Amino acid sequence: MQYDFDQIIDRRNSCCFKYDALKMLYGREDLVSLWVADMDFAVAPGIQEALQNRLDHGVxxxxxxxxxxxxxxxxxxxxxxxWQAEQDWIIDTPGVVPALNLAVLTLTRPEDKILIQPPVYRPFFNVITDHKRSLITNTLKLENGVYQLDRExxxxxxRQASLFILCNPHNPVGRVWQREELEFMAELCKRYDVxxxxxxxxxxxxxxxxxxCSMGSLKEYQDLVIVSFSPAKSFNLAGLGASVTIIPNPRLRKAVNDLNQYMHLFTGNAFGIEALKTAYSIGDDWLDALIAYLDGNRQYLAEYIAAELPELSMIYPEGTFLAWINFAKLGMDDNALFDFLTNKARVALDPGRKYGVDGSGFSRLNFACPRSILEEAMDRLHKAIKENFR
Ligand SMILES: Cc1ncc(COP(=O)(O)O)c(C=O)c1O
Structure with a gap:
């Protein structure tokens, strides 16, 4: 079946963070909005139908x-x-960030050190510092356009850490960690009991x-692992608050799930439950079509930047719908870059500095939108760079 990912859907005035918060976050509304990580596409027809049926039930x-x-x-x-997991291992969590918080709160104590790999999704920093844990970083190394693990x-x-928080695939740099890389990290975590x-x-x-490759699927290490995922990104369901956390080790599972239970975080909402179940039951075909469309956007962006915007360089993502773009050659500090993108180019990108100091000079662009929206954003950027830097 063919799906129409080119269709433009007006999301304004739908309580939509990506569009309705532009004025609050960027100071103006006339922007091509490519910042927060959700998609401008309608959900798969089967999901919409299942939600409609649930709505029609009325209770x-x-x-x-x-x-x-x-x-x-x-x-x-x-x-x-x-990955062959078991039903008993599943915990019902309202989102992946709540699950990160649960893990930090239950598996570590104040002052404990927690390791993350910047540049990385902002809440990874927050879940550590907000709970008065100590942040330690294993910064990724950019080598020939690919971010690599710094093994040494x-x-x-x-060995100093009480918890390691991994992002796989990695937001914002788009790495899909290979089995061998995961095994390297897991082996050391096992050795030091992290x-x-x-x-x-x-x-x-x-x-x-x-x-x-899921960390959870590495049998030798599954006693160490808490895995959290959801259809929020891939099926555009972030607004429905449904996610899954899988913890094979009963001791870790009890620790995390006790707090989940005390706080009644497991309850979920009727639409989230229906949508998650439907996506994972009948979503393969739609998801494969989506990935093909996103792949086209990824290639379009990379080719456009290489051909028309030699001042910029884009990290070619292996996964995610996120492009991590280096603007450093334009010679602006982060505030000036934000101002230029917002007020001259009139595109809303996510400032790289949010992802840690190593994100300075970068911005993250979400290309999960109809191609014509992406083309409009690139035209605007091109024009602004020509007028201001050439
Ligand atoms: C790596 C990563 N984790 C978690 C989230 C958000 O998860 P949730 O909305 O389920 O809390 C995002 C959203 O952008 C993300 O990129």
Whole structure:
């Protein structure tokens, strides 16, 4: 079946962070909005239909997830990633960031050191510092346009850590960590007895030349691992607050789930439950079509930047719908770059500095939109660079 990813849907005035918060965040509304990580596409027709049926039922009391919900999750990760997990290992969490918070709160104490790999998604910093834990960093190394793991530094840092938070695929640099790289990290975590919180929210969005490997699927290390993921990114369901956390080790699972239970975070909402179940049951075909469309956008962007904007360089993502773009050659500090992009080019990108000091000079561009929107953004950027820098 063909799906129409070119269709423009007006998202303004729908309580939509990406468009309705532009004035608050960027000071103006006339921007091509390519910042926060959701998509401008309608959900798969089967999901919309399932939600409509749920709506038509008309009763929205407290929820209870039936076996078919868990079977949908287990079947999805088995058929797409070859990961054989068990129903008992699943914890119902309202989002991946809440799951990160639960792991930090239950598996570490104030002052404990937690390792992350910047440049990385801003909440990775916040979940550590907000709970008065100490941040330690294993900064990724940019080598020939690809971010690499700094293995020596990892080995030095991990022995001090009480928890390691991994991002796979990695937001914002788009790396899809290879099995060998995961094994290297997991082996050291095992040696030093450090649990791994693996944020795999972007796992469904991997381009054909790469293969996603879940930390949870590495049998030898599964006792160390907490994996959190959801259909929020891949099926555009971020507003429905549904996610899955899988913890094979009963001791870690009890610790994390006790707090989840005390705080009633497991309850979920009726639409999130229905959408997650449907996405993982019938979403393969739509997701494959989406990845093909995003791949086209990824190539368009890379080719446009190479041909028309030699001042910039783009990290070619292996997964995610995020392009990490280096603007440093334009010679602006981060404030001037933000001002230029917003007020001269009139595009809303996510400032790289949010992802740590190593993000300075970069901005993150979300290309999960109809191609024509991307073309408009590139035209604006091109024009502004020509007028101001050439
Ligand atoms: C790496 C990563 N983790 C988590 C999230 C958000 O997860 P949730 O909305 O489920 O809390 C995002 C959203 O951009 C993300 O990129």
């Amino acid at each position: 929205f009391g407290y929820n209870y997830r039936l076996d078919d919900y868990y079977h949908a999750i287990l079947s999805w990760i088995q058929r797409r990633y070859g 530094d990892f080995e030095r840092k991990i 649990p791994i919180m693996s944020d795999e929210i972007h796992c469904d969005l991997v381009y054909p030349e790469h293969e996603f």
